[in-house]
Amino acid sequence: MSKRGAFVVIEGLDRSGKSTQAATLIKRLQESNVPSKLIKFPDRTTPIGKLIDSYLRSETELDDHAIHLLFSANRWEVASSIVKDLENGTTVICDRYAFSGIAFSASKVDPSSKPVDTSTSDGSSVAPTHSTRPPLLPYSWCRAPDVSLPAPDLTLFLDILPHIASQRAGYGGERYENQEHQERVRELFSRIAEEVEAEGVGRWVVLDGGLELKEVEEAIWREVKEALRGGDDGELGSVKRLWDKDREGAVLSSLYI
Ligand SMILES: Nc1ncnc2c1ncn2[C@@H]1O[C@H](COP(=O)(O)OP(=O)(O)O)[C@@H](O)[C@H]1O
Ligand SMILES: Cc1cn([C@H]2C[C@H](O)[C@@H](COP(=O)(O)OP(=O)(O)O)O2)c(=O)[nH]c1=O
Numbered sequence: 001m002s003k004r005g006a007f008v009v010i011e012g013l014d015r016s017g018k019s020t021q022a023a024t025l026i027k028r029l030q031e032s033n034v035p036s037k038l039i040k041f042p043d044r045t046t047p048i049g050k051l052i053d054s055y056l057r058s059e060t061e062l063d064d065h066a067i068h069l070l071f072s073a074n075r076w077e078v079a080s081s082i083v084k085d086l087e088n089g090t091t092v093i094c095d096r097y098a099f100s101g102i103a104f105s106a107s108k109v110d111p112s113s114k115p116v117d118t119s120t121s122d123g124s125s126v127a128p129t130h131s132t133r134p135p136l137l138p139y140s141w142c143r144a145p146d147v148s149l150p151a152p153d154l155t156l157f158l159d160i161l162p163h164i165a166s167q168r169a170g171y172g173g174e175r176y177e178n179q180e181h182q183e184r185v186r187e188l189f190s191r192i193a194e195e196v197e198a199e200g201v202g203r204w205v206v207l208d209g210g211l212e213l214k215e216v217e218e219a220i221w222r223e224v225k226e227a228l229r230g231g232d233d234g235e236l237g238s239v240k241r242l243w244d245k246d247r248e249g250a251v252l253s254s255l256y257i
Helices: 018-031 047-056 064-087 098-106 139-146 179-199 213-229 244-252
Strands: 007-012 036-040 091-095 154-159 203-208
Touching: 007 018, 007 098, 007 213, 018 036, 018 091, 018 154, 018 213, 036 064, 047 064, 064 091, 064 098, 064 139, 098 139, 098 179, 154 179, 154 213, 179 203, 203 213
Parallel strands: 007 091, 007 154, 036 091, 154 203
Antiparallel strands: none
């Protein structure tokens, strides 16, 4: 069997530079004769992707649960082909993945809901914000549909402050592109990073997406070269599965019987 390809995910807020960097990275890999392929989620070309596209452009309304499941289904549509590519030695670069799925859905709130207690120690209260309202969808519910998807070997999180991203070209045209929502998404990405690290499946690396294009490109290249070497033990091993502890836990508690 040929050496397995690496599964590299690029994540971040809207306009953090993911697509720009993913395109540069794939070019660089191909120039270095590394068999590689670029994929992107949402993949707006499939029938499911077309529903997602129409929702994101606010042309249609969908229940928040339903759109979350469609985003996940859009990944499951190609999950087996990702594994096949990796096993055949192709490195897969993926612009957004399940982590966006969790962060963007779990950050949703009902603007008409009662805010959680916002009183301060001196008895006054602060104005309710996005972050002080209860989530529409529980975090664990948002994570569940992606359990067992192929796990990335490396996730590069392009960190950027929402107000900086909002000044970049193209911002504001789609649903979710508002600063309050993006602030909450950024907080959720931190929680996800902790879980990825705790689970020990793949590395999560935070890079400063506010740096000059070239500096971000070089930082990404350094990390990807290391991932291609297979990390400390020089072995990528078999493709792992996302949040697999959930699946093991279910077996142990006999939920599968
Ligand atoms: N490091 C950077 N510095 C300044 N502008 C950037 C940087 N990275 C990307 N951009 C610009 O910001 C905009 C959004 O970038 P893009 O790669 O489409 O972001 P994303 O895919 O994360 O939404 C584009 O106009 C792009 O040229
Ligand atoms: C992959 C994914 C993206 N999203 C959101 C993030 C973005 O706001 C939006 C569109 O993603 P994308 O096309 O990557 O937009 P951008 O180029 O602006 O980063 O979809 C989800 O809500 N769930 C998901 O599972």
